[in-house]
Amino acid sequence: MEDKPAAGYRHGPPWVFKGSALYQLHLVKAATARAFVPKDLRLVEAFGYTLGGMFLARYHDSPAGQFDELVVIAGIVWNPPTSCAWAARVLVNSAEACRHGRKEVGLPSHVAKFSQTEASELRNKPLAKPNGFLNLLGMGSTFYKKESCRGFEISETTGSSTRHLCNISMPATGSHKDNKWIGPAIRMSLPSFSGQTEDHPDLLKYSCKVECRVRPVSPAKIWSSRTAKPQECSDGKNGSVVAESDAQRQSVLVLLSRPILALEFSSLLMHVDAPKTVAPHSKRKSVRYSST
Secondary structure, three states: OOOOOOHHHHHOOOEEEEEEEEEEEEEEEHHHHHOOOOOOOEEOOEOOEEEEEEEEEEEEEOOOOOEEEEEEEEEEEEEOOEEEEEEEEEEEOOHHHHHHHHHOOOOOEEEEEEEEEEEEEEEEEEOOOOOHHHHHOOOOOOOEEEEEEEEEEEEEEEOOEEEEEEEEEEEOOOOOOOOOOOOOEEEEEEEEEEEOEOOOOOEEEEEEEEEEEEEEOOOOEEEOOOOOOOEOOOOOOOOOOOOHHHHHHHHHHHHOOEEEEEEEEEEEEEEEOOOEEEEOOOOOOOOOEOOO
C-alpha cells in the first residue's frame, strides 16, 4: 500500500464525509474488549461489561469518493482527564480510505468487500396488541408484518484471498416514504482514541464532528459463518490477550454482543480532525496490533 496520500485527503484536515450511517451501541463483555485495548489504558466498565458497538456508514462523498465503512467499537477507554471510544477493527472497501486510516489516523484499518443484499423477513413486531380476553378463550391470534430489509455481507480481503467476517441485516429505510418522521437535526462530537500500532506507535486522539438527522431504529441483526441463523445476542469466551491473527475473530465477538440502542444518521455531514498525540510511544511498551 502506497504511503502517498490520495488527492482528496490532501485538502484536509478536517476531512469531510457525507452520507448516512447506523450507530449501534452494544453491551460488550469487558474480557472481549480488553483484547484490543492497550494494557496501559483503563477500560471503562461496570458489572463486567463496557459500551461498544459499531458504526456502519455509506459515504456518497468523501476524500476517497464513494465507499462503505464498518467501525467495530471495542469499548470506552479512560485516559485522564477524558474517556473515548476505542476501535477494534475498521473495514472499508476503499484502498485509499484504508491507507488514510492506517497512516494518518492510527486506526486498525483493513480493506473489505461489502456485498449488498435485499431480503424480506418476518419481524417479531405485531401489527396490533394481542387481545387478552380472546387469548383466554383460545381464540387469540397475533399478526406479524413482513418488511423489506437491506443487508451486507462483509468479507475482509488480503491480497487475492477473501475471508468472510459477518452479515448485517437492517430494516430498509429508502427515502423514508413509509416513515415521514426522520428525526431532529443534531450536532455532536464523537471523540476517539487511536494509535499504538506499527504505523502509529503513539497514543492518539481525534474527533468526528457530526451534523445529521437522527432517529432510533430497530437494532441490526448480525451473524457470522459460525452461527446457524441471524441473532441479536451471542456470548463467547476468549482470553485477555490475542494475537493479530485472532483479532478478526475477536472483533466478531464484539459485533455479536447484545445491542441496546440503534440510531440512524441521515443527511450525515461529518468533519474529522487530524489526530493529536496524547502520549508519546515508549520503547518499553509493545505495540498491540500490526496494520498489515
